Amino acid sequence: DPIMPPDLNKAGACNIAVESNFPDKSDFLKCCPPYQGDETLVPTDYTFPKTPLRVRRPIQEVVNDSEYMEKFKTAIQKMKALPETDPCNFIQQSKIHCAYCNEAYPQNGDVNAPISVHASWIFLPWHRYYLHFFERILGSLIGDDTFALPYWNFDNPDGMTISTIYTDPNSPLYDAYRNTSHYPPKIVDYKYNYVDRELTDDALIAENLAYMRKTFKEGEPLPELFMGDPLRANENPSLTSPGQLEVIHNSIHQWVGERDVPHRDMGTFVTAARDCIFYGVHANVDRLWSFYRARRGNRVEFNDRDWLDATFVFYDEERKVVKVKISDSLNTSKMCYTYAESTAPWLGAVP
Numbered sequence: 001d002p003i004m005p006p007d008l009n010k011a012g013a014c015n016i017a018v019e020s021n022f023p024d025k026s027d028f029l030k031c032c033p034p035y036q037g038d039e040t041l042v043p044t045d046y047t048f049p050k051t052p053l054r055v056r057r058p059i060q061e062v063v064n065d066s067e068y069m070e071k072f073k074t075a076i077q078k079m080k081a082l083p084e085t086d087p088c089n090f091i092q093q094s095k096i097h098c099a100y101c102n103e104a105y106p107q108n109g110d111v112n113a114p115i116s117v118h119a120s121w122i123f124l125p126w127h128r129y130y131l132h133f134f135e136r137i138l139g140s141l142i143g144d145d146t147f148a149l150p151y152w153n154f155d156n157p158d159g160m161t162i163s164t165i166y167t168d169p170n171s172p173l174y175d176a177y178r179n180t181s182h183y184p185p186k187i188v189d190y191k192y193n194y195v196d197r198e199l200t201d202d203a204l205i206a207e208n209l210a211y212m213r214k215t216f217k218e219g220e221p222l223p224e225l226f227m228g229d230p231l232r233a234n235e236n237p238s239l240t241s242p243g244q245l246e247v248i249h250n251s252i253h254q255w256v257g258e259r260d261v262p263h264r265d266m267g268t269f270v271t272a273a274r275d276c277i278f279y280g281v282h283a284n285v286d287r288l289w290s291f292y293r294a295r296r297g298n299r300v301e302f303n304d305r306d307w308l309d310a311t312f313v314f315y316d317e318e319r320k321v322v323k324v325k326i327s328d329s330l331n332t333s334k335m336c337y338t339y340a341e342s343t344a345p346w347l348g349a350v351p
């Protein structure tokens, strides 16, 4: 059977999150949504919007578009300024990620089979929806239904450093919990594992490109390899393996986040979405998935009801709790967004 959403209107539908790098009962682990246990709450099926197509652009391009940057910063600022209990508040949004990623939702009351949206075929579609709602909330806060998130184009040599849009301490896009030794001009390392390797920039760029190329080349015929293992209802999510794109993404999380335990913010899923850079990373991960789909002629990756019917809950920009299915995430124009055309410099990289 497919993964189903937690029964949020029942008490006990959400528990304290699990992450051993934080002390037990730490406030960081309290990431249940504010409506838990509200019996009147009935999630409805999401009605896909009919708004203009939002075009997500690479950060190295938007950085010079001052009008766009003003909008982006204002929207984030407004989101951070919403009351703490508002589901559209920035920290509340980050908690959605924490709850879904750090085992706060037991499936049918089984704590050994919590819902987890990492390390399986759920990873890409769940994060696609997560960004969709986050982007729409930002747009609604500035009254702009064309607003689109930018993506951190980390698969392009022009985008392999952390952008300066995130490093200005006076910007709402700033976050204090990062490994600042990786600030520009440091080149990101797709294989980072808390060890800085002694490589020249050129060597690291070449390695990254070759690794991305290999990921696509091996993964194109094998969606399980690229996207992750199947995960069905009531299966233990710690037994499945992530796809190769997710593995690169994990290294980027570690490379950005605080070096020491507990690796806030990006270095641990409990807090990762408290850093605006999270949404830049995930927009690119999502773009790479779109690219992958296009290269496969948009063929469905898993013709399996347990994947297609897997269902999640999110808040829409009107603060309604809505249900969405993986099958509806496969067409980005249905979700009213797309990616600006861009190059894939790694396609030609010879390992």
Ligand code: C2O
Binding pocket: 097, 101, 117, 118, 127, 249, 253, 269, 272, 282
């Ligand atoms: Cu749910 Cu980049 O993580």
